[in-house]
Structures are given as structure tokens and as C-alpha cells.
Amino acid sequence: MTWTEEWATADDGVRLWTARSGEGEPLVLCHGGPGLWDMFEDMAEPLTGRATVVRWDQRGCGRSQPCAGPWTGERFTADLDAVREHFGFHRIALLGHSWGAQLALSYALSRPERVSALIYVSGTGIGPDADWHPAHRENFLARLGERPELLARWRYLASRQHPTPEEERERAVHQWSAEFEDRARALEHAGRMADPWFPVNDACNKALDEERRRGWATPERYAACQALEVPVLIVDGARDIRPRSAVDSLERALPKVRRVILPGAGHMPWTEDPDGFRVAVVPALP
Structure with missing residues (x-):
């Protein structure tokens, strides 16, 4: 599959890397992080037969132009709108993964008239961090601890004050x-995520994580979700180390929602259950 790379320009002049492929109604993908880059090529290619798929790297991340921010949800939703405008799409379907699910939901809440459908993958809901973050940390350490040498190496790399680029990638x-639930192939799958490799934007990561902790779980957001008329598909991997119960509050709030839980998959369900993921997602496309 051929991807056509282009630059979209935000309203403050920052250039955003994009890639487009396929035919049909537009589907824009929002990658996780914050501070990472698009890793969706494997997931996106099966969807290009049903949609015009657009991938993009968020502000200051991956192949997009380096910049000093600002690192706010409002700024990132404006950047997503700039990507929509660049391609001349009146309305778009959105698929967001992890942090990108939060971004896609924020966009739908702020510009519902621009969104035809929302596919919310492996997010953490609209409740407080206490609903999921402590259990996530515990599950993360337990899963790495299944191979003590792997956990020890990760802890060593995480303690490095001035790691080399090679050490940053290894960490x-x-x-x-x-x-990944499939422990035999976990390092293989993770290695594919890091190819190509770009520096993680730590400033972006810290600022947006702090913004979520401060102000994401509010009665106003819950009420906004209750009023959202956009159809939403929630897709979870049952073996995600973030407890899936955290997403229940979002499911309860949305008036037009369908939820699919893939039993053998972790945080990247399209990798561990590609057929199940495709069967869940394709009917949600406009």
C-alpha cells in the first residue's frame, strides 16, 4: 500500500506530518503518547479499502516539525482540525488509541458537527486517574517481572540520567x-513499534499528563458526553494492563455507544487480534 506524505500547517505555522491512503469516506487516526508518533501503518492498511485513511504525527513529535509547544489539549484539538482542513474534509471519522482516544473524544466534544463517527480504542475513560493508574502501575511491574532480567534492565535504563539514543530506544x-498479552512475542511487537525510532517528546508527555490529572474528570465533561450525538465504538483488549473498568464511566455517559472487548488482546488489539479488531471497526466506519 502506498502512502502519500504531506505537510499540514497549524494556525500558528507549525508543520504537521501526514500520510494519506485509500478511498472512501475520511478516517483520521490519532496516535497514543503523549509525545510519541504514528505507529498505525499495520493497523491502517486493512482499512484503506473502506476509507480514505489519514495518519499524522502530533505537534513536536516524530516526523512533525520540532517546536516548543504549547502542550495543551486545546492546542492539539486545533491541530487535528488543521489536518482536517488541509485535506478539505467537511466531516471525518476519528479513530484514537490510548492518549489519542482522549484527543479524539475531546475533538468530538468540541466540534461534533465535524465528526461522523468516533472509534475509541484502549482509552482510560473520563474518570479520575485513581480509577486506573495505580492498578496500571502494579500490572506493568508484574508483567515485566515475569522475566526478572527484563524488569532489571528496564529499571537500570530508567535510572540513567543521560541515556544514549540507543538506550532510550531499548528502554x-x-x-x-x-x-502485549502474548509474552513470547512481546519484545518483537514492541520492536516494530520502535521502527522507525524518534526521540520521545518528554516535555509534551509530562504537560499533557498533568493536564489530564488536573482537569479531565469533571461533571461538565460527563454532561458533555451525555449530550454527544456522534456514534461511538469503544474497543478494548481485555488483557490491557490498564483496567478496562476505567472506561465504564464513558460507556455509561454516551447515548450512542457500542462496545467490543477482544478477550485475548492487550493495549494494541489490532496487533494481537487483527481479525477481531477489523470485524469490530469496519461496521463503525461511515
């Missing part, structure tokens, strides 16, 4: 390997 691969 990320070890860390991401905990996201």
Missing part, C-alpha cells in the same frame, strides 16, 4: 513489551 521497547 522504550522493554516498557512497551508490557502492553
Whole structure:
């Protein structure tokens, strides 16, 4: 499958890397992080037969133009709108994964008239961090601890004050390997996520994580979700180390929602159950 790469420009002049492929109604993908880059090529290619698929790297991340922020949810939703405008799409379907699910939901809440459908994959809901973060940390350490040498190496790399680029990549691969239920192939899957490799934007990650902790779980957001008329598909991997119960509050709030839980998959369900993921997602496309 051929991807056509283009630059979209945000309203403050920052250039955003995009890639487009396929035919049909537009589907824009929002990658996780924050501070990472698009890793969706394997997941996206089966969808290009049903949609015009657009991938993009978020502000200051991956192949997009380096910049000093600002690192706010409002800024990132404006950047997503700039991607929509760049391609001349009146309305778009959105698929967001992890942090990208939060971004896609934020966009749908702020610009519902621009969204035809929302596919919310492996997010953490609209409740407080206490609903999922302590259990996530415990599950992460337990899963890496199944191979003590892997956990020890990750802890060593995480303690390095001035790691080399090679060490930063190795740490990320070890860390991401905990996201997969299939432990025999976890490092292989995580290695594919790190190819190509770009520096993680730590400033972006810290700022947006702090913004979520401060102000994401509010009665106003719950009420906004209750009023959202966009059809939403929630897709979970049952073996995600983030407890799936955290997403229950979002499911309860949304008036037009369907939820699919893939029993043998972790945080990247399209990798561990590609057929189940495709069967869940394709009917949700406009």
C-alpha cells in the first residue's frame, strides 16, 4: 500500500506530518503518547479499502516539525482540525488509541458537527486517574517481572540520567513489551513499534499528563458526553494492563455507544487480534 506524505500547517505555522491512503469516506487516526508518533501503518492498511485513511504525527513529535509547544489539549484539538482542513474534509471519522482516544473524544466534544463517527480504542475513560493508574502501575511491574532480567534492565535504563539514543530506544521497547498479552512475542511487537525510532517528546508527555490529572474528570465533561450525538465504538483488549473498568464511566455517559472487548488482546488489539479488531471497526466506519 502506498502512502502519500504531506505537510499540514497549524494556525500558528507549525508543520504537521501526514500520510494519506485509500478511498472512501475520511478516517483520521490519532496516535497514543503523549509525545510519541504514528505507529498505525499495520493497523491502517486493512482499512484503506473502506476509507480514505489519514495518519499524522502530533505537534513536536516524530516526523512533525520540532517546536516548543504549547502542550495543551486545546492546542492539539486545533491541530487535528488543521489536518482536517488541509485535506478539505467537511466531516471525518476519528479513530484514537490510548492518549489519542482522549484527543479524539475531546475533538468530538468540541466540534461534533465535524465528526461522523468516533472509534475509541484502549482509552482510560473520563474518570479520575485513581480509577486506573495505580492498578496500571502494579500490572506493568508484574508483567515485566515475569522475566526478572527484563524488569532489571528496564529499571537500570530508567535510572540513567543521560541515556544514549540507543538506550532510550531499548528502554522504550522493554516498557512497551508490557502492553502485549502474548509474552513470547512481546519484545518483537514492541520492536516494530520502535521502527522507525524518534526521540520521545518528554516535555509534551509530562504537560499533557498533568493536564489530564488536573482537569479531565469533571461533571461538565460527563454532561458533555451525555449530550454527544456522534456514534461511538469503544474497543478494548481485555488483557490491557490498564483496567478496562476505567472506561465504564464513558460507556455509561454516551447515548450512542457500542462496545467490543477482544478477550485475548492487550493495549494494541489490532496487533494481537487483527481479525477481531477489523470485524469490530469496519461496521463503525461511515
